[in-house]
Amino acid sequence: xxxxxxxxxxxxxxxxxxxxxxxxLMLRAGMIRQQASGLYAWLPLGYKVLRxxxxxxxxxxxxxxxxxxxMPTIQSADLxxxxxxxxxxxxxxxxMKDRHDRDMLFGPTNEExxxxxxxxxxxxxxxxxxxxxxxxxxxxxxxxxxFGTMRSREFLMKDAYSFDMNKEEARRSYxxxxxxxxRTYHRMGLTAIPMKAETGPIGGDLSxxxxxxxxxGESGVFCHADMLEKTIPAFDVDYDGDLSPIVDDWxxxxxxxxxxxxxxxxxxxxxxxxxxxxxGIEVGQVFYFGTKYSESMNATVTGPDGKEVAVHCGSYGxxxxxxxPALIEAFHDENGIIWPVSVAPFEAVILNLKSxxxxxxxxxxxxxxxxxxxxIDALYDDTGEGAGAKFSTADLIGIPxxxxxxxxxxKSGEAEIKHRASxxxxxxxxxxxxxxxxELIEPERRDKI
Amino acid sequence: xxxxxxxxxxxxxxxxxxxxxxxxLMLRAGMIRQQASGLYAWLPLGYKVLRxxxxxxxxxxxxxxxxxxxMPTIQSADLxxxxxxxxxxxxxxxxMKDRHDRDMLFGPTNEExxxxxxxxxxxxxxxxxxxxxxxxxxxxxxxxxxFGTMRSREFLMKDAYSFDMNKEEARRSYxxxxxxxxRTYHRMGLTAIPMKAETGPIGGDLSxxxxxxxxxGESGVFCHADMLEKTIPAFDVDYDGDLSPIVDDWxxxxxxxxxxxxxxxxxxxxxxxxxxxxxGIEVGQVFYFGTKYSESMNATVTGPDGKEVAVHCGSYGxxxxxxxPALIEAFHDENGIIWPVSVAPFEAVILNLKSxxxxxxxxxxxxxxxxxxxxIDALYDDTGEGAGAKFSTADLIGIPxxxxxxxxxxKSGEAEIKHRASxxxxxxxxxxxxxxxxELIEPERRDKI
Numbered sequence: 001x002x003x004x005x006x007x008x009x010x011x012x013x014x015x016x017x018x019x020x021x022x023x024x025l026m027l028r029a030g031m032i033r034q035q036a037s038g039l040y041a042w043l044p045l046g047y048k049v050l051r052x053x054x055x056x057x058x059x060x061x062x063x064x065x066x067x068x069x070x071m072p073t074i075q076s077a078d079l080x081x082x083x084x085x086x087x088x089x090x091x092x093x094x095x096m097k098d099r100h101d102r103d104m105l106f107g108p109t110n111e112e113x114x115x116x117x118x119x120x121x122x123x124x125x126x127x128x129x130x131x132x133x134x135x136x137x138x139x140x141x142x143x144x145x146x147f148g149t150m151r152s153r154e155f156l157m158k159d160a161y162s163f164d165m166n167k168e169e170a171r172r173s174y175x176x177x178x179x180x181x182x183r184t185y186h187r188m189g190l191t192a193i194p195m196k197a198e199t200g201p202i203g204g205d206l207s208x209x210x211x212x213x214x215x216x217g218e219s220g221v222f223c224h225a226d227m228l229e230k231t232i233p234a235f236d237v238d239y240d241g242d243l244s245p246i247v248d249d250w251x252x253x254x255x256x257x258x259x260x261x262x263x264x265x266x267x268x269x270x271x272x273x274x275x276x277x278x279x280g281i282e283v284g285q286v287f288y289f290g291t292k293y294s295e296s297m298n299a300t301v302t303g304p305d306g307k308e309v310a311v312h313c314g315s316y317g318x319x320x321x322x323x324x325p326a327l328i329e330a331f332h333d334e335n336g337i338i339w340p341v342s343v344a345p346f347e348a349v350i351l352n353l354k355s356x357x358x359x360x361x362x363x364x365x366x367x368x369x370x371x372x373x374x375x376i377d378a379l380y381d382d383t384g385e386g387a388g389a390k391f392s393t394a395d396l397i398g399i400p401x402x403x404x405x406x407x408x409x410x411k412s413g414e415a416e417i418k419h420r421a422s423x424x425x426x427x428x429x430x431x432x433x434x435x436x437x438x439e440l441i442e443p444e445r446r447d448k449i
Numbered sequence: 450x451x452x453x454x455x456x457x458x459x460x461x462x463x464x465x466x467x468x469x470x471x472x473x474l475m476l477r478a479g480m481i482r483q484q485a486s487g488l489y490a491w492l493p494l495g496y497k498v499l500r501x502x503x504x505x506x507x508x509x510x511x512x513x514x515x516x517x518x519x520m521p522t523i524q525s526a527d528l529x530x531x532x533x534x535x536x537x538x539x540x541x542x543x544x545m546k547d548r549h550d551r552d553m554l555f556g557p558t559n560e561e562x563x564x565x566x567x568x569x570x571x572x573x574x575x576x577x578x579x580x581x582x583x584x585x586x587x588x589x590x591x592x593x594x595x596f597g598t599m600r601s602r603e604f605l606m607k608d609a610y611s612f613d614m615n616k617e618e619a620r621r622s623y624x625x626x627x628x629x630x631x632r633t634y635h636r637m638g639l640t641a642i643p644m645k646a647e648t649g650p651i652g653g654d655l656s657x658x659x660x661x662x663x664x665x666g667e668s669g670v671f672c673h674a675d676m677l678e679k680t681i682p683a684f685d686v687d688y689d690g691d692l693s694p695i696v697d698d699w700x701x702x703x704x705x706x707x708x709x710x711x712x713x714x715x716x717x718x719x720x721x722x723x724x725x726x727x728x729g730i731e732v733g734q735v736f737y738f739g740t741k742y743s744e745s746m747n748a749t750v751t752g753p754d755g756k757e758v759a760v761h762c763g764s765y766g767x768x769x770x771x772x773x774p775a776l777i778e779a780f781h782d783e784n785g786i787i788w789p790v791s792v793a794p795f796e797a798v799i800l801n802l803k804s805x806x807x808x809x810x811x812x813x814x815x816x817x818x819x820x821x822x823x824x825i826d827a828l829y830d831d832t833g834e835g836a837g838a839k840f841s842t843a844d845l846i847g848i849p850x851x852x853x854x855x856x857x858x859x860k861s862g863e864a865e866i867k868h869r870a871s872x873x874x875x876x877x878x879x880x881x882x883x884x885x886x887x888e889l890i891e892p893e894r895r896d897k898i
Contacts, residue, residue: 007516007581009570033566036525036553041566044518044581067456069493072603073522073586074543074555076485094523094553096545098602099590104485104543106523106555117482117490121458132456132493137522137586141548153547154521 001346002368003381007044009033010393020216022325023148025337029397031324038145038153045397046324048345050156053320054135056187056342057158059447064180064239066131066160071113073137077103079112083296092140094153106139111293111315114161118311119299125165128301128311129173133160135320147216149321150281160316165303167290170312174206174288175243177316179233181210181284182250184318186232187446189340190330192283193227195255206288209257211280214329221280223255224270235448257282281326284318331421337398338421341444346379348437349399353387353406363410363430367403370434376441378403395420401440403433450795451817452830456493458482459842469665471774472597474786478846480773487594487602494846495773497794499605502769503584505636505791506607508896513629513688515580515609520562522586526552528561532745541589543602555588560742560764563610567760568748574614577750577760578622582609584769596665598770599730609765614752616739619761623655623737624692626765628682630659630733631699635681636895637772638789639779641732642676644704655737658706660729663778670729672704673719684897706731730775733767780870786847787870790893795828797886798848802836802855812859812879816852819883825890827852844869850889852882 009030018024026032031046042050058068077095080086086093094106107113114132122130135158145153162173178194185192190212197209211221213228233246254269256262257280266275294300294310303309331338341347348371352364364380371378379399381390387406394402402418404425409415415433417440418425428436458479467473475481480495491499507517526544529535535542543555556562563581571579584607594602611622627643634641639661646658660670662677682695703718705711706729715724743749743759752758780787790796797820801813813829820827828848830839836855843851851867853874858864864882866889867874877885 005514005516007518007570007579030570033569035521035562035565036523036551039521039523039525041521041562042519043566044516047518047583050519065454067454067493069456069496070491070499072484072488072490074485074488074588074603076488091548094545094547096543098543099540099592102485113484113490116484117492120482121456121479130456134496139523143548154523 001379003379004383006379008397009043010396018148020147020150020325020329021332022150022216022328025328025332025396026148026325029337032149038142038151040149040152040154045345049324049339049343050320052343052345053188053323054158057135057184057318057320060180060184060187061133061158061160063235064131064176066133066177066180068134069132070134070136071107071110073106073139074104075107075113077105079116079297080105083112083115083293085112092142094139094141107136108138108140109315110134110136110159111161111313112297115293115297115299115313118163119297122163122301125301125303129162129164129169131160131162131173131176133158133316148325150325151218152321155322156320158318158320162314162316163299163311164313165301165309165311167312170288170290170314171206172243174286174314175247176239177286177314178208178247178250179237179239179243181286181316181318182232183235183237185210185212185283187449188323188327188343189446190283190323190327191228193221193223193255193280194250195221195223195257196260197257197285198259208286209282210284211257212283212326212330213276213278213280214326215279216329217279217281219280219282220258221256221276221278222258222261222266223276224253225274225276227253227255228276232449281322281329283323283326284316286314286316288312288314332398335392336396339398339400341400341441342446344398344400346399347377347441348401348403349379349381349394350403350405351381351387351390351394353390353404355382355384357407359410360405360407364405367405367415367430367433371437374434374438376434376437400444401437403437405430450828452828453832455828457846458492459845467597469596469599469774469778470781471599471665471777474777474781474845475597475774478786481598487591487600489598489601489603494794498773498788498792499769501792501794502637502772503607506584506633506767506769509629509633509636510582510607510609512684513625515582515626515629517583518581519583519585520556520559522555522588523553524556524562526554528565528746529554532561532564532742534561541591543588543590556585557587557589558764559583559585559608560610560762561746564742564746564748564762567612568746571612571750574750574752578611578613578618580609580611580622580625582607582765597774599774600667601770604771605769607767607769611763611765612748612760613762614750614758614760616761619737619739619763620655621692623735623763624696625688626735626763627657627696627699628686628688628692630735630765630767631681632684632686633767634659634661634732636898637776637792638895639732639772639776640677642670642672642704642729643699644670644672644706645709646706646734647708657735658731659733660706661732661775661779662725662727662729663775664728665778666728666730668729668731669707669710670705670725670727671707671710671715672725673702674723674725676702676704677725681898730771730778732772732775733765735763735765737761737763781847784841785845788847788849790849790890791895793847793849795848796826796890797850797852798828798830798843799852799854800830800836800839800843802839802853804831804833806856808859809854809856813854816854816864816879816882820886823883823887825883825886849893850886852886854879
């Protein structure tokens, strides 16, 4: 993408009302724009990141056997009356009446709708296990939206719903999602720790939150330091096999949020020098809630013995619009964002230090073409800005590799590659840039880790 | 995808309240499920088609220089008061109050929001031309939603918005979208005819609707028969070049909807034997509306002479959730849907006529693996259903190629390939199926036409 034809409204000033660094950087880098309290437009740079995150989530959900679909944002109040949550949900639910005066709402979650779809279509235990998911916009009318898209009112969430014959089968479905979540965050470059969690208004008796440590996190978290360095299941993990050794291993070390912490247990189980007490950002949650909705909404199947049983369910959420700021909280420095390659809006940026000078333009144009042919997603700063401004913007928006091309380099047939994360620069022959870049980028795409 | 692990709730009965064939087939094929009047869940098979359509639209929008972003579904009423449309829009607008009693609405379109984003970020003519688009859910509270997703209340639309210095430049932006639309529909296998159209409540003085002919269409349309056989601009069309010869050629033949038809002109310009008077489905519309919103919302840039000018704008919509039924109206027979490969939920389906028999299972498993490795998106009917039921389902859901594998064939090392569209069957050695299928499928993917 040529920057001269892109829409990247970076801000020079630091926005005053943005309290945390990710919010400031998302605004400054032209990733988002606030449209109303807790409502954001995703500008092109931000949207590219969101879609890369969505792709990773979808690939990992599919691998784990979940099936993608899409439920509407607007729901009928009737289903929520049936489950008993319509009144219980309170002011966080955005309610409205349609032109025929029917009570509608903007879905804050989808247990009711998916249960309704399930009961209309599934009759027999033979059709189980089933796990359906979608990536759709939700709305929760937070009393005080804040921290940009970290706690916005309209937010994009992946929510999956599993259906099983009994608790033991449901546990297998839960484990698949657990393992899939470990892989999902890891592919984005995040260290997300599963922690015992409150099940909250959804109910149920088995739940983990996945937490990324960050000083600006809203929850206090406590865990064994070894949790931060555990090996992640590989891409060829057998989801049909027994996943309990993996889950047991991950849950054998103490880790809990402040809502669930038992200090005595924490201190008994974790040696003093391995105790981590920190703040964290919740980037996902998995629940087993049993027959809570299947009973109230009458979602049953015929078992092998011919008897009707209420199905056992779980739900599994990942907040996409929250992961973007969580990534920035984890990866930034004083100059801006530092994207991991796997979620970067562009993998490399060409900085033409002398746009308008024929030799520079032609070297950059040719490199841009080569990158495109090599399947590297590159931004090309072909604008008339000065070198200083180009460096600042490239640092701010956090593209992993900067390819710096100036008149002197072009004369001697050389370019510089700057690694955004380390600041390291290497000088390299112009005709070697693509080869070198592929070497750097391919393993960092993390698509087969 | 193994059908035994998929979620494909096909219906045996013909749904009674579905008036048109596409609605009936989408319900029967388990593509959608109604959740409330005019609100549909997209089940896995339907959602796959929707995403394939989205991919094609995005690729063609990007090629034409439009830049993708995403605006929120919920908008503040204030912007609509500024443009003067809040009261004008009437009951089709879904309105609500948030918990702080602020007037909000579910966006039926996005001229106001995008103009607000534009005016906040763009100051100079040097940043033009600019065309921003998104693919986002909209809501229009139709008094009588009908025909399934053809006229639903919540619907998925691609809407692009162009910004230019003056009318002449705006016309170039309009032409880019015009050409891009021709290519977009063509890639889906649709013959969509651009017709002069009313500009409706959005206003403006240059507009075309893109219409697919179908007996169930809601609009009457009139055109020269040659419009149905015109050559589509190729994938390497130069969007930076002069597109007026292409657009002039396309608009030189008479074509207009019933709202715009001038019968005398039609009869004067079109020889009697070339007059088409038919019904059609609108699958997209392009508008130039000048300074309508930029003036009321004060979206100006500084021109080369230092003076502030209101920008000239256009908007360009494609209804994704409407294209799915439009495709079915165009491509079906008495047995079900006949997807073009480029938008098919799966490109091929393996029918194991004797699931459970070891030789059959092993031949099918191996073929499934080979297809996967060859990058062919295949469904594998590995269920315990009988051959007859498998044939019916495959015909109903319309997968372009059926790979039929039964005990006799396996013994002689052969399979049959059935072409869903023609009904033609060819017998082929099992080890040649993938090669033959690639030969058939690759040109039909239409990704480089």
